Amino acid sequence: MPNRKIATPITLVDVKSACSNCNLHELCLPLGLSQAEIEKLDELVSSRRRLRRGEHLYRAGEAFGAIYAVRSGFFKTDVLLEDGREQVTGFQMTGELLGLDGISTEHHSCNAVALEDSEVCTIPFLHLEGLSREIQTLQHHFHKVMSREIVRDHGVMMLLGTMRAEERLATFLLNLSQRFTARGYSPDEFYLRMTREEIGSYLGLKLETVSRAFSRFQEEGLIAVQQKHVRILSITGLKRLMNHQQGRG
Amino acid sequence: MPNRKIATPITLVDVKSACSNCNLHELCLPLGLSQAEIEKLDELVSSRRRLRRGEHLYRAGEAFGAIYAVRSGFFKTDVLLEDGREQVTGFQMTGELLGLDGISTEHHSCNAVALEDSEVCTIPFLHLEGLSREIQTLQHHFHKVMSREIVRDHGVMMLLGTMRAEERLATFLLNLSQRFTARGYSPDEFYLRMTREEIGSYLGLKLETVSRAFSRFQEEGLIAVQQKHVRILSITGLKRLMNHQQGRG
DNA sequence: CGTGCACGTTGACTTGGATCAAAGGGGCTT
DNA sequence: AAGCCCCTTTGATCCAAGTCAACGTGCACG
Numbered sequence: 001m002p003n004r005k006i007a008t009p010i011t012l013v014d015v016k017s018a019c020s021n022c023n024l025h026e027l028c029l030p031l032g033l034s035q036a037e038i039e040k041l042d043e044l045v046s047s048r049r050r051l052r053r054g055e056h057l058y059r060a061g062e063a064f065g066a067i068y069a070v071r072s073g074f075f076k077t078d079v080l081l082e083d084g085r086e087q088v089t090g091f092q093m094t095g096e097l098l099g100l101d102g103i104s105t106e107h108h109s110c111n112a113v114a115l116e117d118s119e120v121c122t123i124p125f126l127h128l129e130g131l132s133r134e135i136q137t138l139q140h141h142f143h144k145v146m147s148r149e150i151v152r153d154h155g156v157m158m159l160l161g162t163m164r165a166e167e168r169l170a171t172f173l174l175n176l177s178q179r180f181t182a183r184g185y186s187p188d189e190f191y192l193r194m195t196r197e198e199i200g201s202y203l204g205l206k207l208e209t210v211s212r213a214f215s216r217f218q219e220e221g222l223i224a225v226q227q228k229h230v231r232i233l234s235i236t237g238l239k240r241l242m243n244h245q246q247g248r249g
Numbered sequence: 250m251p252n253r254k255i256a257t258p259i260t261l262v263d264v265k266s267a268c269s270n271c272n273l274h275e276l277c278l279p280l281g282l283s284q285a286e287i288e289k290l291d292e293l294v295s296s297r298r299r300l301r302r303g304e305h306l307y308r309a310g311e312a313f314g315a316i317y318a319v320r321s322g323f324f325k326t327d328v329l330l331e332d333g334r335e336q337v338t339g340f341q342m343t344g345e346l347l348g349l350d351g352i353s354t355e356h357h358s359c360n361a362v363a364l365e366d367s368e369v370c371t372i373p374f375l376h377l378e379g380l381s382r383e384i385q386t387l388q389h390h391f392h393k394v395m396s397r398e399i400v401r402d403h404g405v406m407m408l409l410g411t412m413r414a415e416e417r418l419a420t421f422l423l424n425l426s427q428r429f430t431a432r433g434y435s436p437d438e439f440y441l442r443m444t445r446e447e448i449g450s451y452l453g454l455k456l457e458t459v460s461r462a463f464s465r466f467q468e469e470g471l472i473a474v475q476q477k478h479v480r481i482l483s484i485t486g487l488k489r490l491m492n493h494q495q496g497r498g
Numbered sequence: 499c500g501t502g503c504a505c506g507t508t509g510a511c512t513t514g515g516a517t518c519a520a521a522g523g524g525g526c527t528t
Numbered sequence: 529a530a531g532c533c534c535c536t537t538t539g540a541t542c543c544a545a546g547t548c549a550a551c552g553t554g555c556a557c558g
Binding site: 164165205206208209212227 | 514515516517523524
Binding site: 079081085086087089100101102103104105109110129132133134136139140143144145146147148149150151153154155156157158160161162201202203204 | 328330334335336338349350351352353354358359378381382383385388389392393394395396397398399400402403404405406407409410411450451452453
């Protein structure tokens with residue numbers, strides 16, 4: 001709510017994006033395309049947009065026109081209930097796509113907010129559909145990306161529906177670790193870009209519970225936390241917490 | 250678990266499906282296509298398959314080759330954790346698609362089980378991709394269907410992450426009601442095809458809690474339940490329960 | 499056309515996480 | 529470099545839902 005205070009004079013920059021030169025294309029849409037095909041993609045990734053921390057990339061209800069690839073930075077997506085309750089539906093990092101929710105009704109159904117200064121590539125959706133009618137590999141890869149999102153969502157449902165608080169947090173940390181690793185960062189040391197409240201909203205927990213779980217993990221020597229800085233001391237210890245519903249099995 | 254006992258001598262029937270004659274095409278993939286285009290679709294919807302109650306349409310881990318449209322009957326999809334915990338990720342009825350989860354890794358990531366004797370149309374996925382490179386309307390509609398699934402999943406996350414037990418059940422009943430209505434059935438009277446345990450698994454609750462919530466709704470005059478038969482007496486009463494987190498607002 | 503068994507209901511009790519409250523940090527801004 | 533505000537931690541208490549247990553009920557099967 002208080003994010004509105006950050007005024008940004010310039011947020012839209014028409015810089016040619018060039019997937020062909022982008023070091024993310026192994027993570028992003030161009031995956032598996034030939035050089036020639038990537039160059040065709042270049043034509044449709046029309047512009048980049050910079051966002052400051054706290055800024056919305058899009059809001060629920062806005063008309064949908066494009067999907068976005070995170071070029072740098074970090075986002076959250078969330079859904080709001082009329083009474084103000086928030087559910088964070090995901091955190092997106094470099095190379096991941098945003099906006100797939102909007103295809104269904106031609107209007108976005110969630111909010112996307114930058115959690116740090118970020119940059120995205122804008123991919124006009126009709127162009128993407130056009131190009132994927134031409135390039136089978138692109139079409140197939142895009143379908144895989146959408147499907148992967150569905151599978152990810154099922155994982156979150158499992159987490160929210162069946163796991164205990166510490167299990168949820170362990171799962172979350174291991175997932176982040178794995179995604180940072182895939183991007184060439186350390187698997188066991190990273191800065192969280194989101195608050196305890198946002199983690200809690202994602203995991204279906206209150207911020208106090210998240211904080212207590214962090215403290216517990218620290219006591220048990222699984223991690224070292226200092227505010228947003230996390231160091232994982234025992235990946236296997238965290239894994240042991242997952243899939244272990246404690247009490248009577 | 251005990252579903253295995255139902256032996257079915259014949260489950261695969263190669264009947265030509267003919268979307269063009271199917272009264273579901275307003276709900277299913279062909280939505281929005283011209284008659285000529287639907288006839289092209291007919292060629293790719295290669296066969297139907299009948300399933301008995303309790304039978305799996307596919308299982309997690311199996312190779313993915315096709316998506317399925319529910320022609321009649323009722324399904325659930327679920328994900329299992331190694332320790333046996335189950336999360337029901339959805340219930341699918343007539344006209345809805347199954348199998349989208351498999352596109353991402355070329356292997357199914359969940360189980361799909363018929364909750365009553367059912368019939369599906371098999372849509373070989375590579376053929377669908379081929380045809381949607383030819384027919385823009387089909388391509389776009391397919392993308393909308395996938396996106397709708399993502400949006401639906403976000404709704405479930407909201408439910409699991411933020412709602413109280415009775416809110417969850419009210420949301421669930423209203424959602425069923427709305428989907429039955431869209432299929433020409435009564436909005437306020439239907440048979441549940443799933444057990445209390447399956448409802449609970451979907452809603453992140455124990456079966457006793459589901460049962461108690463049903464009883465409560467009955468006491469309050471919102472519904473009349475008799476086992477799997479549900480009659481909604483007050484749609485507005487149920488709606489009032491949603492988005493009303495009780496306690497202090 | 500019983501009868502067995504899976505499914506459903508209800509009650510008593512427990513508990514994990516929510517709520518309420520209060521007291522530290524940390525990093526902006528001015 | 530001071531101060532403020534947001535974020536985080538921690539403690540005490542509460543409550544919604546889980547657990548455990550026992551009893552109905554109705555359908556499917558022989």
